[in-house]
Amino acid sequence: MKFVDEFRDPEVITKTSEEIRRLADTNRHYRIMEVCGGHTHAIYRFGLKDLLPSNIELIHGPGCPVCVLPMGRIDDGLSIAQQPDVIFAAFGDMMRVPGTQGSPLEHKARGMDVRIVYSPSDALKLAQMNPDKHVMFFAIGFETTAPSTALTLLRAKAQSIHNFSVFCNHVTIIPAIRAILDSPDMRIDAFIGPGHVSTVIGCRPYEWIAKNENKPVAVSGFEPLDILQSIVMVLRQLKADEARIENQYKRVVPWEGNHAALRAMADVFELRPYFEWRGLGFISQSALRIRESYAEWDAEQRFEVPGVRVTDPKAAQCGEVLKGVLKPHQCKLFGKECTPEHPIGALMVSSEGSCAAYFNYEHRKTAMVTSIASVA
Amino acid sequence: MNIADDESPVLESSPPIRFREPQIEMAHGAGGKASRRLVEGLFAPLLFASASEPLGDAAHLDFNGTRIAITTDSFVVKPLSFPGGSIGELAVNGTVNDLAVSGAKAEAMVVTYVLEAGLPTPVLEAEVRAMGNAARRAGVTIAGGDTKVVEHGKADSMYITTTGIGRPLHGLKIDARSVRPGDKILLSGPIGDHGITILLARGELDLEADLHSDTRSIFPLVEALVNAAGPGVRWMRDPTRGGVATSLNELARDCGLGIALGEEMIPIRDAVRGACELLGLDPLHIANEGQFLAVVAPEYADAALNALSLAPGGEDAQMIGEVREQPSGAVLVTTRYGGSRIIDMLVGDPLPRIC
Amino acid sequence: MCLAIPGQIVELFPDQPNAALIDVVGVRRKVDLGLLQDDLPVKGDWVLIHVGFAMSKISEKDAIDQMRTLRMLGEAEAAMQEVEGYGLDDAENTKAS
Numbered sequence: 001m002k003f004v005d006e007f008r009d010p011e012v013i014t015k016t017s018e019e020i021r022r023l024a025d026t027n028r029h030y031r032i033m034e035v036c037g038g039h040t041h042a043i044y045r046f047g048l049k050d051l052l053p054s055n056i057e058l059i060h061g062p063g064c065p066v067c068v069l070p071m072g073r074i075d076d077g078l079s080i081a082q083q084p085d086v087i088f089a090a091f092g093d094m095m096r097v098p099g100t101q102g103s104p105l106e107h108k109a110r111g112m113d114v115r116i117v118y119s120p121s122d123a124l125k126l127a128q129m130n131p132d133k134h135v136m137f138f139a140i141g142f143e144t145t146a147p148s149t150a151l152t153l154l155r156a157k158a159q160s161i162h163n164f165s166v167f168c169n170h171v172t173i174i175p176a177i178r179a180i181l182d183s184p185d186m187r188i189d190a191f192i193g194p195g196h197v198s199t200v201i202g203c204r205p206y207e208w209i210a211k212n213e214n215k216p217v218a219v220s221g222f223e224p225l226d227i228l229q230s231i232v233m234v235l236r237q238l239k240a241d242e243a244r245i246e247n248q249y250k251r252v253v254p255w256e257g258n259h260a261a262l263r264a265m266a267d268v269f270e271l272r273p274y275f276e277w278r279g280l281g282f283i284s285q286s287a288l289r290i291r292e293s294y295a296e297w298d299a300e301q302r303f304e305v306p307g308v309r310v311t312d313p314k315a316a317q318c319g320e321v322l323k324g325v326l327k328p329h330q331c332k333l334f335g336k337e338c339t340p341e342h343p344i345g346a347l348m349v350s351s352e353g354s355c356a357a358y359f360n361y362e363h364r365k366t367a368m369v370t371s372i373a374s375v376a
Numbered sequence: 377m378n379i380a381d382d383e384s385p386v387l388e389s390s391p392p393i394r395f396r397e398p399q400i401e402m403a404h405g406a407g408g409k410a411s412r413r414l415v416e417g418l419f420a421p422l423l424f425a426s427a428s429e430p431l432g433d434a435a436h437l438d439f440n441g442t443r444i445a446i447t448t449d450s451f452v453v454k455p456l457s458f459p460g461g462s463i464g465e466l467a468v469n470g471t472v473n474d475l476a477v478s479g480a481k482a483e484a485m486v487v488t489y490v491l492e493a494g495l496p497t498p499v500l501e502a503e504v505r506a507m508g509n510a511a512r513r514a515g516v517t518i519a520g521g522d523t524k525v526v527e528h529g530k531a532d533s534m535y536i537t538t539t540g541i542g543r544p545l546h547g548l549k550i551d552a553r554s555v556r557p558g559d560k561i562l563l564s565g566p567i568g569d570h571g572i573t574i575l576l577a578r579g580e581l582d583l584e585a586d587l588h589s590d591t592r593s594i595f596p597l598v599e600a601l602v603n604a605a606g607p608g609v610r611w612m613r614d615p616t617r618g619g620v621a622t623s624l625n626e627l628a629r630d631c632g633l634g635i636a637l638g639e640e641m642i643p644i645r646d647a648v649r650g651a652c653e654l655l656g657l658d659p660l661h662i663a664n665e666g667q668f669l670a671v672v673a674p675e676y677a678d679a680a681l682n683a684l685s686l687a688p689g690g691e692d693a694q695m696i697g698e699v700r701e702q703p704s705g706a707v708l709v710t711t712r713y714g715g716s717r718i719i720d721m722l723v724g725d726p727l728p729r730i731c
Numbered sequence: 732m733c734l735a736i737p738g739q740i741v742e743l744f745p746d747q748p749n750a751a752l753i754d755v756v757g758v759r760r761k762v763d764l765g766l767l768q769d770d771l772p773v774k775g776d777w778v779l780i781h782v783g784f785a786m787s788k789i790s791e792k793d794a795i796d797q798m799r800t801l802r803m804l805g806e807a808e809a810a811m812q813e814v815e816g817y818g819l820d821d822a823e824n825t826k827a828s
Contacts, residue, residue: 001650001756003737003777003789010712012801017713019804037731038733047715063733066731091782092656092727105724109402118581118655118728119783121763144733145730148784151765196733199779199787222733224715225801232804251793252779258787261766341409341723351656352731352733361717582783585758650756654780656734730734730782 003251007223008046016228017051023235030056031187032234033324035177036142036194037064037352038222044361046224056231059324060357062176063194065140066093066350067322068277069169071310074099077138077167078107080303087113087130089123090138097349100310104138120152120166127156127164134163136299139170144196146170146288147261150268153290153297167299168290171275173197174205175286179277181213185325190234192227193219195249200265202257203245210243221249268294278312278346279319318345321354328358335359391421403724405452407617410723412626433613434478436544443544445480447471450537456503458577460569460588463536464506466665469591470616471540472514476598477612477668479550480542482514487521487538492531503534514593516540545599547606552630554610559699560677561635562670564597564684565590565692567620568648571662571726576651581728583654585647590666597690601670604683608676614668621660622721623669624707635707637697656729660709661722671699735781737789738762740774753780 024030034040040060043049049058062068078099081088088104095105095116108114113133117123123137139149149166156164173194180186193206198219206217216237218230230248237244247253268291275287290298299305312318315333320326328334328347338344340356347353395417403410434447451467472482487507491500511518569590576583594614602609611631615623620642624635644659652659672680677695684693703718710716738753738760749765751772763784764771770788772778778785 001646001653001737002739003794004653006794006798009798012798012804013713013715015805016801022805036733041731041733044717047711047717050715051713064731091730093729093731095727096724106401116580116728118583118730119763121783122580122582141730144735144781144786147766148763148782151763151784154765194733196735196779196781196786199735222735224713225798229797229801251790251797252787254787258766260769261786264766350731351729360720581760583758583760647757650758654736654755654758654760 004223007221007225009225013051013224013228016225016232019232020051020056020228020235021053023232023239024053024056025239026055028055030189030235030238031059032056032190032192032231033059033061033180033188034192034220034227035061035063035173036197037067037350038196039192039194039220039227040064040354040357041352042222042224042227044357046227048224048227049362051228052231059188060321060354061180061324062277062280062322063142063173063197064347064350064352064354065142065145065169065171066097067318067346067353068171068176068279069097069140069346070276070278071099071312072308073169074104075101075310076305076307077136077299078104078112079306080136080167080299081107081112081114083303085133087115087126087133087135088138089115089117089126089135091118091140092116093350094138094140096343097346098343120149121155124152124156124161124164127161131163134165136303137164137166139166139168141170142173142194142197143170143200143265144194146269147200147258147264150264153268153294154264156297157294162296165297165299165302166290168269168288170269170288171277172271172286172288173201175283176277176280177206177209179280179283180323181209181215183323183325186323188215188324189238190216191218192230192234193217193245195219195221195226195253198247198249198253198257200258200261203247203253203255204257206245210245214243216243216246218246218248219253221252267291276309279322281319312345316345318347321347328355331355393418393421406722406724408622408721408723432478432550433474434480434542436478436480445475445478445542445544446539447474447478448537448539449474450535452532452535453574454532455574455577456499456533458589459573461591461665462503462506463534464503465510465591467536467538468507468510468514468516469593469665471538472516472593472595473614473665473668475540475542476593476595477550477614479548479598479602479609479612480544481595481599482516482540482542484517484519485511485538485540486519487536489521489523490531490535490537491523491525492528492533493525494528495533499533503536507536510593514595545602545606548602548609550609550611552611552627555627555631555633555671555699556610556673557633557699557701558674559610559671560674560695561624561637561697561699562601562672562677562681562684563620563643563694563696564594564667564669564690566643566645566648567615567664567667568644568652568659568662570665571619572648572651574663575655581655583651585651587645587647587651590664592666592689594666594668597684597687597693598668600683600687600690601680605672605676605680608673608680609670610673611671612668615664617663617725618721619659619661619663620669621658621707621719625719625721627671628705628707631699632704634700634703634705635697636700637707637709639709639711641694641696643692643694656731657726658719660719661726735779735786737777738780740772740776740778743774751785753778753785755780
């Protein structure tokens with residue numbers, strides 16, 4: 001696969017990890033946070049931790065739009081779909097996320113019309129193909145995905161498709177990063193920046209991280225060589241006592257961002273004054289809602305929504321894991337009450353949630369290493 | 377003994393079940409962890425005489441010295457017909473393959489059709505014709521069957537159940553408990569063709585690819601393997617629902633050892649890979665209907681692989697890994713550059729993702 | 732938010748300027764080009780696809796540059812070690828004395 005396989009070249013990966021070892025000061029313990037859940041997933045999928053020296057610690061950030069969605073919002077979306085002749089359409093990522101009465105898939109088993117879509121435009125097409133039903137698209141995602149939802153709404157309005165609405169849960173990345181840096185228990189040395197969000201917002205929005213917080217940022221792609229090169233970049237900056245924004249993902253990320261995408265978003269969305277993030281609490285100006293001009297396609301305006309706040313069980317430490325304060329296995333419920341099979345929190349359901357990633361890919365490796373070490 | 381004295385009339389032994397879930401969910405039929413819990417926790421204690429043997433694809437029974445292999449399976453697939461096959465072929469090949477990987481040659485089958493009222497006759501005819509052709513190709517007699525019709529909306533057009541019997545091959549002892557560290561793992565061909573074909577055929581994702589299901593009888597390949605390496609064949613399985621990852625995890629659990637796979641050794645077609653990358657799926661979790669895994673003692677492994685790759689339809693066979701002490705009960709996949717990950721069986725069916 | 736794949740534009744639709752057919756090693760799907768309307772790609776271009784929308788054009792030049800940089804990693808280091816191995820420093824000191 002072009003533009004994929006080159007960045008998985010084993011020889012170059014080995015070389016790059018040797019360079020990382022050369023650059024990492026053995027007297028220092030580095031804490032590098034990858035913000036985006038997609039990077040978390042890639043790190044586990046490609047086994048990149050195996051290639052890093054032990055004094056480089058990768059901290060998983062809160063950039064998982066499924067993980068940060070409060071349970072109440074899932075309940076709200078499902079309650080709309082309870083109405084007769086409503087089709088609940090969402091990405092596969094949402095299908096197993098538990099609401100208080102079960103996940104969308106469980107609702108499907110009980111008779112709700114639930115469809116998996118790959119694209120918001122597929123949800124719109126579903127509406128066109130089912131004129132006597134209403135299709136409600138449960139939208140999630142950071143700025144990577146929001147423009148596609150925006151364009152879809154633009155098209156729905158332009159084509160006068162009225163049996164379609166969006167339940168909007170889009171969130172923005174910068175407030176999440178700010179919440180991490182403002183957190184007193186956090187010490188992060190550098191960031192691996194979210195590559196695909198940056199194709200939309202560009203690299204400028206991160207400049208305050210370097211200027212005000214004095215932390216290097218490398219905006220990174222998602223292949224093994226991208227992530228490893230980003231680590232090389234931030235290590236070099238840390239060694240030279242610098243703090244800049246670097247664009248590692250140049251082949252795809254424009255420094256100024258994507259104006260057409262930003263325009264579409266501005267046309268359709270506005271910032272909510274505040275929004276609740278699971279684990280991080282209420283953050284102001286951190287989420288999008290649909291503008292009045294598109295009210296007819298806003299599921300929250302067309303339908304009655306219970307809007308009940310559902311708090312996570314006290315024992316679940318989703319918040320601390322989201323912020324990177326705790327590692328997944330340090331949560332008291334990890335692997336016991338909370339597993340991918342019966343997840344308590346969304347970090348265990350979402351394939352890019354650090355708990356699920358850790359459980360599925362890692363924790364038996366740790367046990368294996370431990371058992372070998374104890375035998376040696 | 378007086379009946380009145382007998383305080384407890386002969387009660388049927390009713391062992392407790394270990395299955396704690398309040399109701400059946402879709403995941404229980406997906407072939408992964410939930411399915412295993414249902415079978416091991418509810419069916420096994422109540423139905424199976426010997427609770428200690430690992431559950432296999434088929435049972436080998438002894439009737440006064442005559443050994444017979446028997447298996448049963450049901451087929452529920454949407455759409456009924458897809459590139460490369462249809463439910464009728466899946467039913468025959470699936471049964472033949474279950475017998476094959478248990479080390480038996482399928483001889484005969486009986487079939488039950490559960491049909492939905494309103495099913496158009498041409499549709500039924502096409503499936504029955506496909507079944508007949510597949511049975512002839514596989515050299516299997518269809519000895520009889522049953523039909524039921526249920527109300528419209530109750531059977532997804534049709535469900536097919538088959539029960540197949542076969543003749544165990546000589547000199548073969550398929551048993552997970554005989555697997556040893558150092559044993560090699562062979563795979564007969566590229567993975568993911570069937571599952572991705574079905575996913576695309578459903579039409580919901582608007583993807584097109586030049587792919588078709590790999591449904592076929594694998595018996596000729598199994599026979600070639602057994603002829604070349606019979607004494608060294610420890611275990612076989614056809615990785616259907618849940619994919620290679622699920623089958624190997626079952627093995628790892630049953631033998632208490634670890635499975636180590638080399639990622640670049642696993643054969644996969646470009647289009648399957650592309651679809652998986654696009655949808656965020658792992659090919660190791662995708663269903664196959666014409667492939668099998670075999671664990672072979674190291675001294676027989678080369679002969680085994682050679683025999684497979686020379687047999688018609690086995691050209692893409694590969695050695696994909698080996699058995700190790702660790703990680704005990706788990707499957708580890710390693711890349712060429714040394715990065716590794718554990719791969720588990722899924723809870724339900726693989727779902728596309730965008731994150 | 733992050734799963735995006737490079738695909739090549741293999742077909743455009745004259746009556747739908749904002750749509751294109753992309754190919755990812757033989758898998759094809761119609762994608763929406765609306766986010767690239769300021770600089771529409773043409774047949775043969777590679778784009779990054781996320782949820783059925785093209786997000787960005789992929790620069791082959793930047794990809795090649797990146798790989799070249801990575802391949803050279805450690806070469807400067809190796810070159811340095813080789814030069815040190817020549818013992819030139821000793822020769823200099825000897826000469827100076």
